Amino acid sequence: MSSPTIATDAQLARWERFRAGRNAALAADHGWLTLTSFQWLEEKPSDVEFVPGLWSTDGTTAFLSASAEDGLTFVETGNTVEGTISAVLHDEESLMWVQYGGADGKQVVVELAMRADKYAIRTRDNGSPVLTEFRSVPTYDYNPDWVIEGRFEAYAEPQDVPIGTANPLVDGVHRSVGEVVFRVPGVRHEIRLHAEEEKLGALNVTFHDETNGDTTDEWRKVFIPRPRPDGSVVIDFNRTINYPSAFTPYGTCPMPVRGNSIDVRVEAGEKLPQD
Secondary structure (H helix, E strand, C coil), X not given: CCCCCCCCHHHXXXXXXXXXHHHHHHCCCCCHHHEEEEEECCCCCEEECCEEEEEEECCCCEEEEECHHHCCEECCCCCECCEEEEEXXXXXXXXXXXXXXXXXXCCEEEEEEEECCEEEEEEEECCCHHHHCCCCCCECCCCHHHEEEEEEEEEEEEEEEEECECXXXXXXXXXXXXXXXXXXXXXXXXXXXXXXXXXXXXXXEEEEECCECCCECCCEEEEECCCCCCXXXXXXXXXXXXXXXXXXXXCCCECCCCCCEECCCCCCCECCCCC
């Protein structure tokens, strides 16, 4: 990027507020930094790592059998789990189901999840070193040159595009509602990236760039405010963030749509957590 622009105090202040909110959200109890396992459930009631009780599934329903001595309680009510309980989820749904451990019995939350039409559990442990040692995510310095004007070209109807995820056993689907089109200084061609729709008409763009595997994770994402009536958008790559899979091996985060790549180094936004 040539002829760097100097950021204004107002731009820096807005970005610093964004970073403070992002770091606080990551440090939340039982958040993404607390994942300590991902385990598929089997048909036969079985022990699972870290968690009391016997767990199983018949393919449509998940079951947990436990006694009061196991120390499991329901996340929602705090009531003790005794006997056999069950839950039904649809694909991609999750349920913060039961909890145990610690002085208050709430240190570890067990998340029941349906991924690739199969049941799994993830443990979310507030004692995880990834959380207890977390201070902030490393980032590139704010650079106003990475605030780029573009346009959104909506599809007549959303298109479901098959994608991979951070877990090789789990496939995903990207519901593309259109393409974000823009130019990067120093690159002659237009760049087109598939976008998903978020709340209130905002867009979510997941992409590769030339920093991946060097200073940044294998892919990242950026949220774009709702397009203006004429379709124009502002893409602030300084707000590019990592998926949870950058912090934990237990995520099932979506990969970019094939071809959702920017063929330059996007030296903006979050870096690899360990940098």
